[in-house]
Amino acid sequence: MPKDHNYMEILPDEVLCMLFDRLDLDSVKAASRVCQRWKTIIFFSGYVDRFMLDINILNKATTRKQQEERQLKRLIQQVKQLVAQTQRHYRGLSLGIEPMLEYQFPALWKAIHPKITQHLRELELDFIESSMAKIFPLIVEALPTMQHLQSLNVVDYGYNRIYQKKIPTLRNQSAMHLSMDCNYKFTVDMPQLQTYDGALCALLPPDNSSEPAAAFEKLTDLTISVKGWKSADPSIFRRMPCLKQCDWNVPLDADLFSSMSETCPSLTSLWFSKTLYTSDLPYLKSVLKLTQLRDLMFHRINQDGDYSGGTLQGLDFSKLTQLESLDLGKTVVQTSTLLNLPKSVRKVALHIDHETERRLIDIITCNLQHLTELRLAYYRAQPSRLLLKSLSLFEQLEVLQFSRCHFTQSSFLRMDAPLPRLHTLRFKRCKLETKHLLGLQGKFPQLKACEFLKCFVMTECDDDNEYQSDDTFESGDDLYSEDDILGSYDSDEFSEYTDSDEYQYDGSDYELGYDDYALLSALADMVP
Structure with a gap:
């Protein structure tokens, strides 16, 4: 051969x-x-x-001259030519819209739609200090024709108040995922919708509509992240018979929450991502009706006028016999709360301070030795010898996370017996003397590498790259910021990142002038 x-x-x-x-x-x-x-x-x-095709022209501009209206018109004309020539059926499109592009956007959109949009499965729109009221109606008009669209994500970074002459309806027969992080008013007609993130009142029928309210029979995941422009009728949850997950990321509305607890008995995951107050606690007892819950998270509960943290006294979680994960955030945990946890709980996150440490450690080591995941937040403190020595009692532990703690190089030498099953050791917003902590291999034989998320490391070594430390604390970050949830499960991951599978364009297929090179690089690879 x-x-x-x-x-x-x-x-x-x-x-x-x-x-x-x-x-x-x-x-x-x-x-x-x-x-x-x-x-x-x-x-x-x-x-x-x-x-994913990323069209963000102005972000790629390198000179003020390139942003002049005449230059933009010429460049957009070139973009239109490139779009007209391409034969590729991109299924993901990301558009960045800035103020300088507002007047030129209709021409750009005319080139994109329907040539590109007819094949799209995912559409992302980022409004960067630009007017949604002027531009978004073009998108709304085109949505019904996008027959393959599965996901629509809209973010308005300006978050300004928007004046609208009318409230449009977002119509699409194939979309399954909708995220609207903006103040734009709209209603929704998407019968295939499975996940929704935005204002709850947008799921109400249009005002003065004679048609019956649409049912969201396939909606399973609801995130209420935008305070609505009008009150939502509590009966809205009756149109969500299959709801499984809910993230309540706005101030609690007692009537709405009670209605959800009554009409959505199949709910398995419930997060309270905003601070609750003691006045909310009577309504929280409705949680105990959700007997199918497996995942429950509280950001924090404050006494009215007191920001030091509140309590969950009076909530008996023992009735939630299916509960597997309980995140108590920055909440003062009562002894009765931990004593009454159902045996089904396998993951716990809680805040510990010097006043409550011994009491909480005694309870969790006696009653929760079967845990597979433990997340502890020490506010600006070093884990005590008592805690580190007690860790060896959790023989089933697989994941251990410390938040806002201080560690020296020898901290883990104070542990007793090893944890044979632990494979993940995570440090989040911690202050460490070094990443090279002594004794880890002996104490955690299954551990391959530590994870460091937004940590401050006092001494850096050349070989620190062996650790997963891409999110190391940088100057300007607040190590003790209160914006994120202390012990919660991935609920504060809002840092900027680029999808590892986002296609990168360098324009090498074209002989472009230097001024045009940066601006057109996002599109230069489209032509076959």
């Missing part, structure tokens, strides 16, 4: 896709230029789902 035979040619498409999966995106881009077959697989098959 000839030595120079190209065996890659006989590999099936499925195997080539597996090989492409192991490449970074720049390498995949290079692979698309090897031959017509590879280009077809990468950009004209389902593999194109790996990429």
Whole structure:
């Protein structure tokens, strides 16, 4: 058999896709230029789902001259030409809209819709100090024609009050996920909707509508993250018969919450991501009616006028016999609360201080030794010898997280017996003498690497890269910020990041002038 035979040619498409999966995106881009077959697989098959087309022209501008209206018109004309030539069916589109683009956006959108939008499964719109009232109606008008759309995400970073002559309805027959982080007023007609994040009142029928209210029969995940422009009728939850998860990220409305507890008995996950007050506690007893709950989280409960933390006294969680995860945030935990936890609980997060430490440790070591996950927040303090020595009693523990704690290099040497099953040790917003903590291998034999999230490290070493420390604390960050939830499960991950599978464009397919290069780089790879 000839030595120079190209065996890659006989590999099936499925195997080539597996090989492409192991490449970074720049390498995949290079692979698309090897031959017509590879280009077809990468950009004209389902593999194109790996990429998202990112059009954010002004963010790529490098000079003030490039932002002049005449220049923008010329550049948008070039963008239109590029869109007209492309044959690729991108299924993800991200649009960044800034004030300088407002007057030119209709021309840009005309080039994109329907040429690009007819194939979209995901659409992301970022309004950066620009007017949603002027631009978003164009998107609303086009939504019904996007027959393959599955996800629509809209963010208005200005979050300004918006004047609207009318309240439009977002209509789409295929969309399953909708997120509206903005003050724009709208209603929703999406019968396939499964997850929703935004103002609850947007799910009400339009004012003065003669049609019956639409039922969201497939809605399972609800995040109430925007305070509504009008009150929501408590009966709204009757139109969500399959609701499983709810994140209450606005001030608690007693009537609405009571209605949800009565009409959504199948709820399995409930988060209170905003501070509650003692005046809310009587209504929280409705939680005990949700007997199917598996995941329950409180950000914090404050005494009215007192920001030191409140209590959950009077709530008997023993009735929640399916509960697996309980996050108490920054809440003063009463002895009775932990003593009455159901045996089903496997994950606990709580705040500890010097006054409550011994009492809480005694309770959790006696009653919760079966835990598989424990998250502890020490507010600006070092875990005591008592706590570290007590950890060895949790023989089933697999995940251990410390938040806002102080650690020296030898802190874990104070532990007694090892934790044989622990595979994740996470430090979040902690202050550490070093990342190279002594005794970890002996105390946690299954641990491969520690995780450091927004931590302040006093001494850095050259080989710190062996740890997962991409989110290390930087100057300007507040190590003790109160904005995030102390012990909660991934509820404060709002830091900026780039999707690892976001397609990167460098414009190398074109001979562009220097001034145009940065502005058009996001689109320069579209032409086949």
